[in-house]
Amino acid sequence: MSRWWRIVLIAVVWEVQSVVCREVTLPPGPIYRVAGFPLSLPCTVSGYDGSRTQDFEWFLYRETAKEMSIAVVSTRDRGFPYAIFQGRVNSGEVRVERDSGDKARLVIQRLQPEDQGKYECYTPSTDVQFQGTYSASVDVKVITDTLLITHSRILSGQSVIEGTALQLTCAASVESAQHTHLSVTFGMRGSTGSGSLGHNLKEIISIDRDLHVTPGRGGSYEKRYNNGEISMEKRSGDEGKDLYILTISALALEDSGSYFCEAAQWILDPSGQWERIAQRTLELGNLSVQPLADTLSVSTVPVGEVALQPGSPLSLTCLVSGAGPWYRSALLVQWLRRGPAGGVEVEVARMSPNGVVSWGDDISSGGGGSMEKGEEGRFSLRRFSAHPADAGQYRCAVSVYAGQLNPAPSSPATITQRSEGVVVSLKTKAVSVLAAIELSRRPLLKRGSTVTLLCNVSVVTTGPTQVEVQWWHKKRELHGKEDKTPENAKGSILATLTFDGISRIFSNGSELSVDRISAGTYRLRIFSAHEEDQGDYHCQADVWTQDPHGGWYNTGASAESSIVHVYLYALVADLLLIPLVVGVSSALFVGVVIISMVTCCFMNRLARQRSNCARKPAGRPIKEK
Known part of the structure; x- marks a missing residue:
């Protein structure tokens, strides 16, 4: 039995060894990069034995000598590079950057035309058995830098008022046999707060490689873009250059700083990823936004x-x-x-x-x-x-x-x-005015009768005058208590007779009239007065006069009369109604009692008579002769 297990174990180990073996991977090529800009080539090794930290060595095979390898850089040997790369490696322009123990990338900070060729990534063996692949290669094409960016206006550091509009234009172009895209970004290095320009970098707005307009996330640019205060557009310019225009409709205080325009060239690698292969930044100058509060002046x-x-x-x-x-x-x-x-x-x-x-x-x-x-x-x-x-x-x-x-x-x-x-x-002339109210009484004011109030006004001044009279009413009681609320301190206005003889009625139910019955006497009549019309009344007189052009105006002279109280008594019919009802009710009650007593006595007597008849003895029979 143990023999069979030993055979199975050997078969499994052999299968694993045949499947899991060393493999080195580079991105698919060819890869196009621009001279003067960085190259980054990631290299990954898998299926290895030994230490998790693997070493990497890079070689270059130029197109002019495809069989000759040129040592570029190594992770384990400082003396590995050939002389043509040694100085660049020592300065750090050419280097290896590790992403992990088994993944590293070759970085050439500034590509040169002679850097074009096939790059091989080789990993020295740490395996028990030599199997799999120990290197991979990719073609790198170095193309000429044709990215151009210019401006049509540069800021000179001038101070502008908050709310002023700003428009900046950049022209960008690129000529390449390969299919590449351009993106353009407007940005700003904001103020540090002490008045000097620091490194507070902000992207204001950009048009990406797919021609999508995207506002910057720093500051309030996204909100201002959604409100239409910041915009960017692309136009066709001269000599094959495209114009990129930034418009800020109203500069805010946060817009103080140093402005720049950045253009980037992008290419789609065989791996399916877009890579930025060139980038150029153009300084557009400084701008200082002055608070509107410092400049705004309002006077009369x-x-x-x-x-x-x-x-x-x-x-x-x-x-x-x-x-x-x-x-x-x-x-x-x-x-x-x-x-x-x-x-x-x-x-x-x-x-x-x-x-x-x-x-x-x-x-x-x-x-x-x-x-x-x-x-x-x-x-x-x-x-x-x-x-x-x-x-x-x-x-x-x-x-x-x-x-x-x-x-x-x-x-x-x-x-x-x-x-x-x-x-x-x-400068107004002297005006003196007095107002007195009078209640025209009958023998007795009753509900439903007409209440007449007279307002006597006297004016002492020079020149023509007219009087405007207002009648006011205040209820003395509100649910048994005096109404002392501020809005009812003076009461409510009932009616007005204007200086030019127009009457205005504000009553809430009663029928009213106002008129002028003599030179200084004004009358208010309340027809069919009811309980709601009870209370305190007073009148107010305002004096109007003429200006030199014949127009009438209120002189501001005003007088209020004293207060009269109106109380309404009940009608005679109302006064007789209660005793009449009480009398009728009493008479009915007495009549019912008497009838009940007589009927009761009669019934008792009849019952006694019937009872006596029932108790009398029977008479003797009469004999016949």
Whole structure:
């Protein structure tokens, strides 16, 4: 039995030895590489015995002497190279780089034309038996360097404003009998932060060997490419050169640095892998991007204070400078005003980036003013007839969308800057106004009746005047408690009689009317008043007068009357309804009780009579004679 096992074991060992033997592998050829650029040939050995760290020796067979081997470099013998390679090996230009113990590559840093030929990779034997292959060879063709790259513009280190557009162009070409492709990349060496240019290398954008445009991954280039802010295109140029154009629509602060253009030549090896065989970089100069905040200036003309008579025209100009080229960046310009007594700053007018003007008040939107764009950087606000309501502090706010001509409504502005304020005051004549409210009473105000309120107004001034009267109502109780919420502190407006005699009703249910019954008396009537109309009432009088051009304006003089309380009593029918219901109910109850008692007594008496009849003895019989 042991004899048979010994035979089987010998057969297995012989089979393994016949299958597993030394094999040396090189990439298939021929391999084309460009003179002056690197060559890298990987060599792998497998199926060997002995140490896992194998040695490699390289030989060259030139085409002019195919039978003569030239020792190039070895991993085990420093004196291995021939004299024509010894100096290059000593300098490291020709060397062997190990990827692992049984895989190494021959590297020639700068190929020379005489390096063309057949390269053999030989592995000295470490095997018990000499079997398999101990070397492999591949043809290497050295072709002439024809890669050219030029520029049409070079940066001179000038400082440009944030948001300015940048366009750089490179021309690249290659002439080769072999089928090769070109790729072109624009990149930048960014600032180190101390003002000097460091080695912070960034690829901005590239067109690869398959003509695909790919944004760089460093910085925000991918996002800006997707937003259309960075682009690259290829065009046909003169003399067989292709033009590669980089466009940055709006320079950002991160774009400061030293720019370069890189062209690479690619070839498809017999192994099916694309290899870069030549590369050339062209420096395009330095660029410094200055923050927009350092250059943007927003001011108003005139400055200080402007004093006007009512009815005079008002003209203010917003001056914008340092925002970069006007044809590259959109502006949003707003005019803001704060009242003479301070308070909240409100928007008077705005001009959107597409030139559309919108108003924040009724005066200008009704034709009382205009907003216009003049020459570059001048935006004017005009009031054709200024009135006291126009008084206050004005300033303009400018939002710059750097490099964006049509920003989306949700797009954030690059920067927003406001000017100093200019105070506009109007010299108005003295106006004195008083208002008093009066409740015209009947003997008793009842629900459903008409409530009449009178507002008596007296005005002391010179010149023609008109009065605008507002009527206000505040409910005294809200679910049994006084309503003290801020929005209801003054109540709600019921109606207005404007200075030109137009009545406006704001009632939420009741039928109202307002009119003027005499020179200084204004009337509010509430028809068919109900419980919701109860509460506190007061009137407010605003005085209007004419400017020299005949236009009416609010003088700002205003007076509020004292408060009167309106309470509605119930109607007589409502007052009689309860006792009537109570009386009828009581009468019915008494009647039912009496009828029940009489019926009960009658039934009891009838029952007693029937009972007595049943207990009486029977009479004697009568005899017959």
